[in-house]
Amino acid sequence: MQEIKNYTMNFGPQHPAAHGVLRLVLEMDGETIVRADPHIGLLHRATEKLAESKPFNQSIGYMDRLDYVSMMCNEHAYVRAIESLLGVEAPERAQWIRTMFDEITRILNHLMWVGSNALDLGAMAVFLYAFREREELMDCYEAVSGARMHATYYRPGGVYRDLPEVMPKYGESKWHKGKDLERRNAWRGGSMLDFLDAFCADFPRRVDEYEELLTNNRIWKQRTVDIGIVSPEQALAWGMSGPMLRGSGVEWDLRKKQPYAKYADVDFDIPVGVKGDCYDRYLVRVEEMRQSNRIIKQCVDWLRANPGPVMVRNYKVAPPSRVEMKDDMEALIHHFKLFTEGYSVPAGETYSAVEAPKGEFGIYLVSDGANKPFRLKCRAPSFVHLSSMDAIVRGHMLPDVVAMIGTYDVVFGEVDR
């Protein structure tokens, strides 16, 4: 009889289901995984070391590039850490704007996730639907910051500027004109808040569409039900957070338990799973999109009714307006010092965490009183989740590894930093 031995297989880093640059060394027994050894770091850019070499404000843009599908949530954690050390607090309107954009970001992230995960598991169409809505939300990013992804919109002490009064419209082109152009611009007659209002009214129907494609889909259920079961004890021991933890039935959400920004003032529910398998986590994420939509609607209503400043009037931290600079010597000096040297942050250390779409994204910041961070550590949820890979996938089949990578929702920008 022929003797059969375990063999090792290399998966990635150039593999469409590796979600970036994951290299997995899999020890296989037939098609069963005996050991999985993820190799990471192929996208390591030493963000934390770079941040140590720059004034505080110049690293906000680096935060966008960590988890590059939930950009503003990363900025939020960083900005809150600085605010905590400085002892400044953003004005109320800025807090509401941050809450709103955090939730827009959550929908952006979950749309990306549902689309690409379905694509990994063989459902092509969902991706196309999900990116239709992503386009609209990214237009909001663009309207508010000028960039579709790497916004650099949050600043210590508030946000860069107030929401735009006019939502940009599509122009006429060879392909989009007449009725078609009118349809595309239908929501864009008024301000950005009007646009978001229309979006919120329509979005639940869109989520129904994705659910129709997946929730009761036989193939989808065969690929996800009972795959990658994570028990609540395992989830806690492995440091999991976000949908990974809630999918296992642990009701833990920083927005509820340790509220920041305006989460204490909005009404929403936390969905939790029952079994802790890939299917439960799918259901949790889909429900989170609906809840995020609810929060956005509440933020839109508040922001409409309450105009006000979006940045603290403390010129040691936030720049004065251009108009003031023109005829006020003090303002000019402040402006000059802020942009040449930055602000010095009092010595101390802090950890600030936000509920990013993937889980707890935390910033541990040590300052020695200088205008640059002494040590910055980004606690990335994907990094922690991926470290449990070996423990979870042992005994599963090879195709389940793909399902598992998908359900972790890993993004290598933040795994490798």
Place this chain on the structure above:
Amino acid sequence: MSETTAVSGRPAFVQQLEAKLGQKLVRLDEARGEITIEVLPENWLAVAAILRDDAELHFEQLVDLCGVDYLSYGQAEWDTTDVSWTGFSRGVEGEGPGRFDWADRPHPAHIPRRFGVVVHLLSVRHNRRLRMRALCTDDDLPGVPSLIGVWPSTDWFEREAFDLYGIVFEGHPDLRRILTDYGFVGHPFRKDFPLIGNVEVRYDPDKRRVVYEPVTSVEPRVLVPRTIRDDSRYDQAQAEAAAERKK
């Protein structure tokens, strides 16, 4: 800031910590409502086990572990307390990681307690956070015991701290580099490691393969010197914010 940590019954919790850890507690700090404890490396494992298993503490989750290099802590490149007569050079001279390359890297004198390991813990049951720190006694071969038997999530964090800072976690079953390249030399996040790195890669058309060479494509430079100012402006901002809230 009350927003940062909504911790219930903090004074009682601090008393519990002090009672349960006793002599093992070196220092306890409560700045900004965040509690930091410092322990000796030899008590590292014992304290971790108490923090996880005690029903009243119950830190079932290790959120984060990272290394810190305290070399050059509190040193600035730009003197703000005195008048300087040296002019321009004070802005372009300094010892930060952005100012030297691999060949000219400094070799700092022996500094005990240069490296630290910082752990962030979370108790889901009590909704509390805790920061725990140990300073390594030896800076030639810094090390603390591995927490992998207490919290499995520390696995990759310890590998990362080893990779970036060279801190050895005794008892870790698989302490390999994790983020840097295969065959990397040095520990890049140390303050005496150059910001521009030590080697760069390129494709060599003659050898028809990728080659590693000392960095030549970038030069060390610092655009903004490191400055420390401790004036009273933040007190003023805080007072203004407090007055605002009272209204």
